[in-house]
Amino acid sequence: MAFDASPVRDTPLSEAALSQLFTGARTRNAWSDRAVPEALLRQLYDLTKFGPTAVNATPARFLFITSPEAKARLAPLMADANREKTLQAPVNVIIGQDIEFHEHLPVLFPHAPGAKDWFADEAGRRETAFRNASLQGGYFLLAARALGLDVGPMSGFDAAGVKAEFFGGTTVEPNFIVNLGYGTDENLFPRSPRLSFEEAARIL
Amino acid sequence: MAFDASPVRDTPLSEAALSQLFTGARTRNAWSDRAVPEALLRQLYDLTKFGPTAVNATPARFLFITSPEAKARLAPLMADANREKTLQAPVNVIIGQDIEFHEHLPVLFPHAPGAKDWFADEAGRRETAFRNASLQGGYFLLAARALGLDVGPMSGFDAAGVKAEFFGGTTVEPNFIVNLGYGTDENLFPRSPRLSFEEAARIL
Numbered sequence: 001m002a003f004d005a006s007p008v009r010d011t012p013l014s015e016a017a018l019s020q021l022f023t024g025a026r027t028r029n030a031w032s033d034r035a036v037p038e039a040l041l042r043q044l045y046d047l048t049k050f051g052p053t054a055v056n057a058t059p060a061r062f063l064f065i066t067s068p069e070a071k072a073r074l075a076p077l078m079a080d081a082n083r084e085k086t087l088q089a090p091v092n093v094i095i096g097q098d099i100e101f102h103e104h105l106p107v108l109f110p111h112a113p114g115a116k117d118w119f120a121d122e123a124g125r126r127e128t129a130f131r132n133a134s135l136q137g138g139y140f141l142l143a144a145r146a147l148g149l150d151v152g153p154m155s156g157f158d159a160a161g162v163k164a165e166f167f168g169g170t171t172v173e174p175n176f177i178v179n180l181g182y183g184t185d186e187n188l189f190p191r192s193p194r195l196s197f198e199e200a201a202r203i204l
Numbered sequence: 205m206a207f208d209a210s211p212v213r214d215t216p217l218s219e220a221a222l223s224q225l226f227t228g229a230r231t232r233n234a235w236s237d238r239a240v241p242e243a244l245l246r247q248l249y250d251l252t253k254f255g256p257t258a259v260n261a262t263p264a265r266f267l268f269i270t271s272p273e274a275k276a277r278l279a280p281l282m283a284d285a286n287r288e289k290t291l292q293a294p295v296n297v298i299i300g301q302d303i304e305f306h307e308h309l310p311v312l313f314p315h316a317p318g319a320k321d322w323f324a325d326e327a328g329r330r331e332t333a334f335r336n337a338s339l340q341g342g343y344f345l346l347a348a349r350a351l352g353l354d355v356g357p358m359s360g361f362d363a364a365g366v367k368a369e370f371f372g373g374t375t376v377e378p379n380f381i382v383n384l385g386y387g388t389d390e391n392l393f394p395r396s397p398r399l400s401f402e403e404a405a406r407i408l
Binding site: 010011012013014017018020021022023025027034038041042045046047048049050051052054056058060061062063064065066067069070104107108109110111128130131132134135136137138139141142143146147148149151153155166175176182189192193194195197200201202203204 | 214215216217218221222224225226227229231238242245246249250251252253254255256258260262264265266267268269270271273274308311312313314315332334335336338339340341342343345346347350351352353355357359370379380386393396397398399401404405406407408
């Protein structure tokens with residue numbers, strides 16, 4: 001086989017796997033005290049990093065908050081409704097984007113030596129960083145579920161405060177925050193409705 | 205069990221499944237002529253829709269381009285380097301976001317009857333739409349791989365042209381475009397480097 005491509009790719013995963021990733025998975029609002037070992041966080045990154053991004057820019061950055069000291073810095077910056085579960089989860093992950101991601105393109109996108117120069121404009125760079133770090137956020141959440149973890153993503157926090165407290169003096173800006181661990185059924189909402197295919201999609 | 209939660213969620217998927225989703229999967233640049241049935245497109249949406257989004261807003265919209273007539277409208281709007289493979293792929297998907305997604309919140313987020321009013325500000329609404337539709341783009345790409353399909357996501361197209369041609373008079377704006385089908389190894393790049401854990405992540 002050429003490179004590392006799989007010889008057969010046209011088989012759906014099992015129903016159990018699809019349930020673990022999508023149909024049976026739920027955003028968790030309460031967490032068991034079961035720890036998440038560092039080796040599992042590294043494995044999670046090593047899956048996430050392979051998801052496709054524009055010019056392989058992979059602009060997402062991942063700050064794993066695990067120590068009581070770091071959690072005490074994060075908690076006051078969370079929206080009131082998110083604070084208790086954020087403190088309870090064994091790991092909080094601040095996913096951000098490096099708006100100077102293009103500095104890495106000579107290494108990350110060797111096919112096109114001039115790719116860095118395509119991102120000279122800051123507004124365009126910010127849009128590319130935001131889109132692709134958010135895409136990578138989606139890969140991260142599903143990679144966590146693929147590894148048997150539960151997730152609880154949140155947008156309710158003081159973004160300027162998180163920037164200053166955790167990314168001050170860097171070119172990284174916070175995008176969203178994820179609680180990570182092994183969830184319980186406590187405070188689990190009933191599954192909310194979804195738009196039908198006809199409401200959200202069309203075939204031309 | 206409460207609701208539809210799975211009783212056991214702490215088991216990683218098999219190595220084969222992780223390869224199909226992440227480690228062995230590759231962005232495809234050439235496509236076999238094997239068709240993608242409409243039932244599979246609907247199944248793909250029915251997995252994607254369950255991925256978590258802020259206030260369950262699910263702002264992404266999916267326009268599946270399958271007919272020769274629709275492909276002929278899209279092709280001139282693609283960047284030169286993307287045109288041939290876009291015409292070759294059996295399906296092109298324009299993923300966009302509805303910037304008026306908040307109109308659906310009374311149905312989609314019944315826990316908080318006032319949620320629609322949280323998005324009165326257009327700039328905030330656009331940011332939420334872009335972040336969460338991009339997240340859903342990540343779910344879509346991995347759901348396609350979970351169903352045995354290959355993907356080729358692209359940002360290189362005339363966004364204003366796609367807006368006018370396919371979303372004129374609507375509140376949907378294009379985000380990125382995906383080639384979908386069963387890929388071949390033709391024009392497959394060698395796997396590009398990724399940032400190490402130490403370059404992209406930190407544990408506090």
